[in-house]
Amino acid sequence: MTISVRFAGMGGQGIIFSGIALARGVSLYEKRGGKDLYAIQTQSYGPEARGGSSKCDVKISESENFYPFVEIPDYLVLMSQPAYERFIDVTNKDTVVVLDEDAVESRPDIEYYDIAATKKAEEIGKRIVANVVMLGAFVEISGIVSKKSIQKALCDVAPKGTESLNKKAFELGTALGKDAINAD
Amino acid sequence: MEDFFDLYRKDRWPTIFCPGCGVGTVMNCFYRAFSELDIDQDRVVFVSGVGCSSRIPGYIRADSIHTTHGRALAVATGLSLSNPDLKVIVFTGDGDLGAIGGNHFIHSSRRNADMTVFCINNNIYGMTGGQASTTTPHRAFSTTTPYGNMEFPFDLAELAVTAGANYVARWTVRNVKELIGSMRKALVKNGFSFVEVASPCPTGFGRRNKMGDPKQMYEWLKIKSVRKEKSEFWNMDPVDLNISGQITIGEFVDRNRPSLGSMLKSMMNNE
Amino acid sequence: MRLEAGTYFMQGNEACVEGAIAAGLRFFAGYPITPSTEIAERLAERLPEEGGIFIQMEDEIASISAVIGSSWVGAKAMTATSGPGFSLMQENIGYAAMTETPLVIVNVMRGGPSTGLPTMPSQGDVMQAKYGSHGDYEIIALAPATVQDMFDLTIKAFNFSEIYRVPAIILSDAEVGHMRGKFTVPKKSEVLERRMRTDKVWHDGFAYDESLVPRFPVFGRGFRVHVTGISHDIAGYPRTDPEVHEELVRRLSEKIIGNRDKISLTDIYNEDSDRFIVTYGSPTLAAMEVIGNDPSIGLLQLKTLWPMPEESIRHVAKNVKEILVVEMNMGQVFKEVQRIACLEGCENVRLLSKVGGEVHTPQEIVHSLRRC
Numbered sequence: 062m063t064i065s066v067r068f069a070g071m072g073g074q075g076i077i078f079s080g081i082a083l084a085r086g087v088s089l090y091e092k093r094g095g096k097d098l099y100a101i102q103t104q105s106y107g108p109e110a111r112g113g114s115s116k117c118d119v120k121i122s123e124s125e126n127f128y129p130f131v132e133i134p135d136y137l138v139l140m141s142q143p144a145y146e147r148f149i150d151v152t153n154k155d156t157v158v159v160l161d162e163d164a165v166e167s168r169p170d171i172e173y174y175d176i177a178a179t180k181k182a183e184e185i186g187k188r189i190v191a192n193v194v195m196l197g198a199f200v201e202i203s204g205i206v207s208k209k210s211i212q213k214a215l216c217d218v219a220p221k222g223t224e225s226l227n228k229k230a231f232e233l234g235t236a237l238g239k240d241a242i243n244a245d
Numbered sequence: 246m247e248d249f250f251d252l253y254r255k256d257r258w259p260t261i262f263c264p265g266c267g268v269g270t271v272m273n274c275f276y277r278a279f280s281e282l283d284i285d286q287d288r289v290v291f292v293s294g295v296g297c298s299s300r301i302p303g304y305i306r307a308d309s310i311h312t313t314h315g316r317a318l319a320v321a322t323g324l325s326l327s328n329p330d331l332k333v334i335v336f337t338g339d340g341d342l343g344a345i346g347g348n349h350f351i352h353s354s355r356r357n358a359d360m361t362v363f364c365i366n367n368n369i370y371g372m373t374g375g376q377a378s379t380t381t382p383h384r385a386f387s388t389t390t391p392y393g394n395m396e397f398p399f400d401l402a403e404l405a406v407t408a409g410a411n412y413v414a415r416w417t418v419r420n421v422k423e424l425i426g427s428m429r430k431a432l433v434k435n436g437f438s439f440v441e442v443a444s445p446c447p448t449g450f451g452r453r454n455k456m457g458d459p460k461q462m463y464e465w466l467k468i469k470s471v472r473k474e475k476s477e478f479w480n481m482d483p484v485d486l487n488i489s490g491q492i493t494i495g496e497f498v499d500r501n502r503p504s505l506g507s508m509l510k511s512m513m514n515n516e
Numbered sequence: 517m518r519l520e521a522g523t524y525f526m527q528g529n530e531a532c533v534e535g536a537i538a539a540g541l542r543f544f545a546g547y548p549i550t551p552s553t554e555i556a557e558r559l560a561e562r563l564p565e566e567g568g569i570f571i572q573m574e575d576e577i578a579s580i581s582a583v584i585g586s587s588w589v590g591a592k593a594m595t596a597t598s599g600p601g602f603s604l605m606q607e608n609i610g611y612a613a614m615t616e617t618p619l620v621i622v623n624v625m626r627g628g629p630s631t632g633l634p635t636m637p638s639q640g641d642v643m644q645a646k647y648g649s650h651g652d653y654e655i656i657a658l659a660p661a662t663v664q665d666m667f668d669l670t671i672k673a674f675n676f677s678e679i680y681r682v683p684a685i686i687l688s689d690a691e692v693g694h695m696r697g698k699f700t701v702p703k704k705s706e707v708l709e710r711r712m713r714t715d716k717v718w719h720d721g722f723a724y725d726e727s728l729v730p731r732f733p734v735f736g737r738g739f740r741v742h743v744t745g746i747s748h749d750i751a752g753y754p755r756t757d758p759e760v761h762e763e764l765v766r767r768l769s770e771k772i773i774g775n776r777d778k779i780s781l782t783d784i785y786n787e788d789s790d791r792f793i794v795t796y797g798s799p800t801l802a803a804m805e806v807i808g809n810d811p812s813i814g815l816l817q818l819k820t821l822w823p824m825p826e827e828s829i830r831h832v833a834k835n836v837k838e839i840l841v842v843e844m845n846m847g848q849v850f851k852e853v854q855r856i857a858c859l860e861g862c863e864n865v866r867l868l869s870k871v872g873g874e875v876h877t878p879q880e881i882v883h884s885l886r887r888c
Contacts, residue, residue: 084697128802
């Protein structure tokens with residue numbers, strides 16, 4: 062069993078950061094039935110990763126060696142309209158889309174959740190943590206990994222001095238995720 | 246050191262050098278300079294690239310590494326960084342240093358890497374039989390410039406000064422006393438020290454330029470060389486201030502910029 | 517500090533750095549090039565912490581040159597690069613083989629030829645790693661497929677390089693180098709050191725025993741050894757006699773080929789299958805997924821590429837109907853497998869080639885297997 066997650070948005074939004082936090086949390090802190098879980102994070106490099114669009118994939122598995130690349134994601138987390146246009150068709154009917162409602166105009170005809178991530182981030186004064194709000198929302202909506210594991214990983218990877226800001230953004234995200242599930 | 250053969254490997258005599266070659270004089274001057282200094286022969290590494298002058302380390306009774314063409318200074322950089330207690334001495338030539346190894350020359354000077362470099366500049370590729378090098382004079386003949394060299398040559402010493410070397414001097418093989426003095430200074434200098442020696446190659450260069458007799462080549466070096474102090478820089482094009490126009494000789498720089506090794510050391514000690 | 521035993525989450529290139537440090541790396545010289553740059557960046561920070569030396573050189577030629585110099589004063593030394601830089605290093609790979617200089621080169625392979633696909637993976641440098649420099653010589657090349665391999669095989673590469681006094685090349689690729697995942701640092705990794713010369717004899721710096729590997733006369737200890745890329749005798753002196761050259765060149769090859777079984781690292785899964793996938797590096801993970809879903813298919817993962825693990829390939833070829841070689845090039849290991857399988861009468865060896873800068877998907881392998 063593997064689970065695929067794709068984060069996509071614009072360069073500078075912290076898309077890669079979210080993916081690393083998720084994969085690290087799963088790899089180091091998450092257990093299933095007392096056993097380790099494995100996750101691989103991959104991303105696009107090169108000119109496409111310098112400004113413009115940004116994409117980061119995470120694949121989670123119970124076995125140690127697995128094909129680490131995401132083809133059709135089970136979860137698609139979108140943070141820009143161009144990312145929506147580029148990746149919305151690389152899905153199937155079971156793909157769950159989580160989108161930043163302020164940054165994405167279109168809506169898909171598959172299951173999706175609107176998250177006011179950018180707005181919430183601006184409310185706490187740091188638009189830059191919108192990605193962490195989205196990560197929190199994704200963790201809540203998917204339920205595939207514990208909040209504790211991801212929070213721990215967030216603390217590892219967050220730049221020094223920003224740990225509490227990231228923690229706050231993550232908690233806001235999980236709350237928004239809960240609201241989105243209830244609104245559904 | 247009592248004897249020339251305390252420094253050189255007698256079992257490898259005779260050398261491969263042609264009659265009239267300046268390398269022998271340089272080896273002799275180096276023996277004089279080296280033996281006057283209290284340097285432990287077991288704590289010296291000799292490095293070279295490829296060419297006639299690069300064969301010198303093979304004749305020296307010490308740890309020596311004869312590397313690929315042009316790469317001596319890059320190998321020497323790794324050596325001296327990894328064991329700063331060793332004295333690293335490079336023998337090279339105008340082809341090895343000025344052409345194929347030109348980039349390493351610039352950057353070793355810039356880094357002020359800890360090594361002493363002796364370049365025997367004979368204005369020609371001797372080992373391969375007399376092709377034009379980056380220091381072949383304008384209009385001179387060689388096997389690859391049968392109509393005369395259309396290009397202008399490099400001034401290796403000036404290049405080292407500009408790039409940042411701590412000590413730079415140039416002499417001809419006729420200036421034995423000064424050459425020994427500069428070699429001695431270069432050997433004790435921290436950082437990058439460079440001594441260029443204008444040297445005759447009657448076989449590869451002289452024969453094609455009406456100087457086939459070693460005596461003629463020595464005469465040429467005498468006529469061409471001008472001491473820095475007497476040089477009339479102001480009425481010359483800078484590109485002529487080298488072996489083609491005149492061989493400016495003397496000490497060009499003697500300074501104490503921090504060396505690569507000393508900077509590394511202070512970084513490691515958090516200074 | 518060397519990483520303590522435990523579980524870590526890192527990029528493949530970072531795990532390679534930690535493997536090198538665990539193996540005792542003391543010197544790194546390199547030049548920035550995608551997709552290997554993270555190795556240089558991390559070492560710039562990590563090596564000084566370990567008391568080792570990091571230097572960024574003016575190009576890849578200078579990088580491998582500095583590594584050679586460092587190795588001769590006894591340091592474990594390494595450089596890291598990718599295609600164009602690896603091409604520039606070829607001359608001194610031959611020099612290191614000829615002068616028996618231990619060193620490690622990490623080549624994080626990207627699409628070629630030329631500048632090619634700087635950010636995307638390929639396995640196009642397999643033949644170049646073995647045959648890129650002029651003349652007859654042997655090197656050792658290892659191919660990691662996972663972040664764990666990047667750590668483990670880097671240590672192995674240092675061990676082989678030190679023991680056999682030969683350049684050891686890690687043929688990684690852009691995917692393995694850039695992917696982030698979990699790896700485990702064991703309590704103790706086997707770390708081997710080169711055999712040093714201890715006596716003070718000046719005239720046989722390259723004398724060898726039955727191992728065919730001369731003891732290393734490290735610079736600065738009074739051995740007064742001469743090292744040259746010219747054909748040389750056991751004194752290290754240049755020689756042009758045909759018999760001296762032949763003895764040297766044959767020994768340089770034999771010291772590696774003669775230890776092929778010790779150097780060959782392979783993993784075999786589903787050994788009794790009559791259809792086998794042979795692969796290495798990134799495509800291995802796709803192949804693992806294939807055999808996980810269909811245990812009737814076997815998998816031979818080559819972790820050593822040079823010298824080619826002939827015994828393992830012959831073993832697999834003995835009883836199979838078909839071998840499918842999966843690689844991200846136009847068929848480099850394929851031709852070797854074809855040649856070796858033929859010795860066991862197995863002629864049905866096919867190639868699943870991919871050169872677009874993407875790793876094979878499990879489906880592509882399944883489709884290719886179905887076609888026969």
